[in-house]
Amino acid sequence: MTGATCAVTQAYEEYLAFTEERLCGRCLPCLTAAPLIIDIFRRLRQGAATSADIDQLEKICAEVFITALCKHGQKAVEKISRAIGDYRTAFETHARDKRCPERSCEKLLRYTINPGRCTGCGKCRDICPAGAIVGESFIPFRTDNHPYVIIGNRCTRCGLCLTVCEEKAIEVA
Ligand code: SF4
Ligand code: SF4
Ligand code: SF4
Incomplete structure (x- = not known):
């Protein structure tokens, strides 16, 4: 084994x-x-x-x-x-389900941003080498804010975004 x-x-x-x-x-x-x-x-x-x-x-x-x-x-x-x-x-x-329960098969990992934790700092978007993260910094009192999201089919699962998110808002499943 x-x-x-x-x-x-x-x-x-x-x-x-x-x-x-x-x-x-x-x-x-x-x-x-x-x-x-x-x-x-x-x-x-x-x-x-x-x-x-x-x-x-x-x-x-x-x-x-x-x-x-x-x-x-x-x-x-x-x-x-x-x-x-x-x-x-x-x-x-x-x-x-195209999912690895043990999160061992790299290609099956899914990176997502938890909107409840994300403060919209933009650090993950700036570091993402694949341009897989889109969104805008949060502007108070604006009703059409675009929250940060990860575009699944662009993400190469490099893990760099995890290293810069201080809010632990990026989840891997
Ligand atoms: S090909 Fe496979 S089954 Fe056949 S002798 Fe070689 S190792 Fe054994
Ligand atoms: S680094 Fe974290 S808190 Fe900042 S925008 Fe990305 S997910 Fe949100
Ligand atoms: S894992 Fe890498 S490619 Fe995927 S969103 Fe994060 S930084 Fe971008």
Whole structure:
């Protein structure tokens, strides 16, 4: 096991280690399944997978388990099957909700500004290298203030805004 706590990340890293250290290419099922398995894991961790991908991953692993020539190949896919069985909810949350419950999959993090805490100082907008934060400084008695917000699809999740917000108004989920 690795130090990661996310079940999807753990299973991915363990399988990746197998491909780097053990996968020898002597038999076709194990060899051809590897890029498919890695692709599904990558998409799960980037918010680009669906529940059908989890079913597909299970199917591939079951097939490789039966056809692999050695115990290393069998063990590698057996671990994935077990991880899906034990942590189905975590896998489903990645696929269906595009969310990592352990906040370990960087691409699935969502940065938002809590309007109740934000004082409108503008420091986060000034430091954001992606231009992902928009809004205006708060002007008292004006009724059309534009509060600071983070544009999700521009945010690269670099975390810089967290370092300048003294109000702890930026939340990561
Ligand atoms: S199952 Fe074993 S023998 Fe076959 S490719 Fe994988 S590591 Fe090599
Ligand atoms: S740095 Fe914090 S308080 Fe200032 S505008 Fe950004 S979120 Fe609001
Ligand atoms: S995490 Fe980085 S890219 Fe995203 S809003 Fe904050 S500073 Fe901008």
